[in-house]
Amino acid sequence: MIPVGFAYERPESLDAAIALLAEHGEDATVLAGGHSLLPVMKLRLAAPELVIDIGRLAELNYIRVDGDEVAVGAATRYRDLVISDVLAKECALLPAVARTVGDPQVRHRGTLGGALAHGDPAGDLPAAVLALEGTIVLRGPRGTRSVPITEFYTGVFSSVKEPDELIVEIRLPRTGSTGWAYEKFTRRSNDWAIVAVAVATMPDGATHVAMVNMGSTTVRATATEQALASGASIEDAALKAAEGTDPPTDTHGTPEYRSHLAAVLTRRALTTAAP
Ligand SMILES: Cc1cc2nc3c(=O)[nH]c(=O)nc-3n(C[C@H](O)[C@H](O)[C@H](O)COP(=O)(O)OP(=O)(O)OC[C@H]3O[C@@H](n4cnc5c(N)ncnc54)[C@H](O)[C@@H]3O)c2cc1C
Incomplete structure (x- = not known):
């Protein structure tokens, strides 16, 4: 598919970009890398009248x-x-x-x-x-x-x-160079995640766990974080990763499969991130 016709502007400054957005409102959209916007426009799920390119600002x-x-x-x-x-x-x-x-x-x-x-x-x-x-x-x-x-x-x-x-x-x-991990489960290299888990150790020592594809937005593994804060082991805390989430169903997996992956990936990520 090719997109619906549109006008293109590449403003020279941030102020000029914002002025264009203010003038055109919902008729305009911003282009940065284009790797999500252009597919969406080609599928005609979006048809902006004006594309404002900020990618080189x-x-x-x-x-x-x-x-x-x-x-x-x-x-x-x-x-x-x-x-x-x-x-x-x-x-x-x-x-x-x-x-x-x-x-x-x-x-x-x-x-x-x-x-x-x-x-x-x-x-x-x-x-x-x-x-x-x-x-x-x-x-x-x-x-x-x-x-x-x-x-x-x-x-x-x-x-x-x-x-x-x-x-x-x-x-x-500024969380530093250590105390983190990212576990991304894909069918093939370069694929999108079926589920992924990010772990960060915060400056105050708290452990944060965020998950990909476990809900309608990226979500935190709140039950896991609370268990860790209460002194639970990594193994026990990781088993709670999917609690309170609403993982989607698609061709790559069911909610049950994703919940299983979330627990396994969380255990691996917490183990890697541990001091
Ligand atoms: C083949 C392929 C494989 C990919 N694999 C992955 C993957 O494994 N994991 C992954 O996470 N992503 C993947 N992506 C998506 C990729 O990460 C996109 O580049 C990203 O989602 C969008 O960034 P962009 O700069 O290209 O944004 P664009 O496509 O330019 O814009 C995306 C949306 O954000 C808006 N926008 C852009 N910048 C701003 C801004 N500064 N302020 C306000 N609105 C803005 C646009 O108007 C548009 O609505 C893949 C994409 C492709 C084409």
Whole structure:
């Protein structure tokens, strides 16, 4: 399929991009890496009148330490996350997860902001940012606001982001180079996850567990986290991974199969992340 015809703008600045979004509202959409938007447009599930390309805005492409956090520009590509010395030292879960996405072509085009805005419950990066309890910085005509990722998603492919807002930055705690793990279960290398589990050890010592494809959004394994905080063993805590979740059914598996995978992957990830 080819998309419905559309106009294309590549603004020179973030301010110009926001002005275009404000002017065109829901008739416009933003293009970053294009690896989710273009398939959706080709399937004619989206037919924007105007596509605003922010993929080459240098203002949205950076990785830097800022106080207790690492700040990542929304248009930073997976490949740049993977090779970042700053992230390897300060927040090593994120590049490890980015390294598992698709193939090199996808990783050279896809962006962190695009993955978070798209909000696919099968996506890898939302789980990493949820495990890290990152903050999403949004900017639009009414100004800038910060939303914890725990409050960002409202359902499958949907979030509190308004149509005229851009994700401009993702802020992550400085969790360091150790105490993390990512277990992604796929049928073949380069595939999307059937289930995946991200574990992060937070600066206060708490263990966070986030899961891919265990609900309509990326979700935390809350029962596992509570069990660990109460002193349960990794084996016992991992068995609770699927509690309170609502995993989907598709050609790759039933909810029961996914629940089993969640427990196994959580045990492996917690074991790897343990000091
Ligand atoms: C062959 C293939 C394999 C893949 N495999 C995987 C995989 O294994 N794991 C995985 O997680 N993903 C996978 N993906 C998806 C990939 O991660 C996408 O790149 C990502 O989901 C979207 O990022 P993007 O920068 O390409 O966004 P785009 O496609 O450009 O945009 C996606 C959506 O987000 C919006 N958007 C983009 N940037 C912003 C912003 N800054 N602010 C507000 N809205 C914005 C767009 O308007 C659009 O609605 C795969 C994709 C392909 C084509």
